Amino acid sequence: MYGQNHIDFYYKCGDGIKESINSRITLKQPNNKTIVLYSDTVSYYDFSSKNFFKNKGKYQLIVLFDTENYGKDTVNYKFELNGTELSTTIYVSFNHWVKLDSKGNKIEENGKRIDANIGINKSYLAPKSVEISYDQSIKPDVMYDEPFFKIRNNSRDTIYGTRLPGYFWGKLDYLKKDSVFITREGTIDELFADSPPLYPDSSKIATVGSFGYKAFRKPEFKDCRFVVWYKTHWSPRGKNTLLKQEKELYWWAETTENYKLTCDFKIDNQTPNR
Numbered sequence: 001m002y003g004q005n006h007i008d009f010y011y012k013c014g015d016g017i018k019e020s021i022n023s024r025i026t027l028k029q030p031n032n033k034t035i036v037l038y039s040d041t042v043s044y045y046d047f048s049s050k051n052f053f054k055n056k057g058k059y060q061l062i063v064l065f066d067t068e069n070y071g072k073d074t075v076n077y078k079f080e081l082n083g084t085e086l087s088t089t090i091y092v093s094f095n096h097w098v099k100l101d102s103k104g105n106k107i108e109e110n111g112k113r114i115d116a117n118i119g120i121n122k123s124y125l126a127p128k129s130v131e132i133s134y135d136q137s138i139k140p141d142v143m144y145d146e147p148f149f150k151i152r153n154n155s156r157d158t159i160y161g162t163r164l165p166g167y168f169w170g171k172l173d174y175l176k177k178d179s180v181f182i183t184r185e186g187t188i189d190e191l192f193a194d195s196p197p198l199y200p201d202s203s204k205i206a207t208v209g210s211f212g213y214k215a216f217r218k219p220e221f222k223d224c225r226f227v228v229w230y231k232t233h234w235s236p237r238g239k240n241t242l243l244k245q246e247k248e249l250y251w252w253a254e255t256t257e258n259y260k261l262t263c264d265f266k267i268d269n270q271t272p273n274r
Helices: none
Strands: 005-013 022-028 034-040 044-053 057-067 071-081 087-100 106-125 130-134 148-153 168-176 179-185 202-208 223-231 241-246 249-266
Touching (some): 005 022, 057 106
Parallel strands (some): 106 249
Antiparallel strands (some): 168 179
């Protein structure tokens, strides 16, 4: 799988920042060659590229920030790739500092302070010690629709959902001739009650979104694939590490790793009794 690592890159400057930000974002590779990922003043930019990372080893993301009122500053953020990654996502954003309540509503904002956020997310295939299977023994009810899947953790790691620690919510692919024809994702509700993560030698149920997928059974499809991601270290979103502070400019960064589980299965399109 070495050399198959794709890149997804995202840059965003928040709408609340009225002045132009001149940013230059470069990537120094293990062979010391440098790639320019972004150099402009636009407020949003993204790109994707297949087989982007050709070398495993230590990388360095260099972010230059230049404005009239906030001055000029640079941060170097290091991360490492081991050559087994499926894809790597890099994002950089600039926003005014905002405080949110538990429901995600803005309750306070500082128009003088800018938070610069750097994120690296590395994606891998799940190891064989973490197993997933289609579980037809669980029947839908008024709250939860099928399909249901069982994740068995035979590894030594405690594993966590990507949204909430104890919930595993994925997507559903409908296949034709082994290719994905359509994809469906369910509703996500992050206000679910606390639930423990998946400990070693234990099992948990996974669903499409928080509640399953009501229109799951489609007469034209029999072959399906369920895809769900998990992580082995829990870090709530928004809890990045402070790298440095220059007056009203705060630099934050986070590196995360996600693991992909897939389950191919067949459906008989017979609606079960509730």
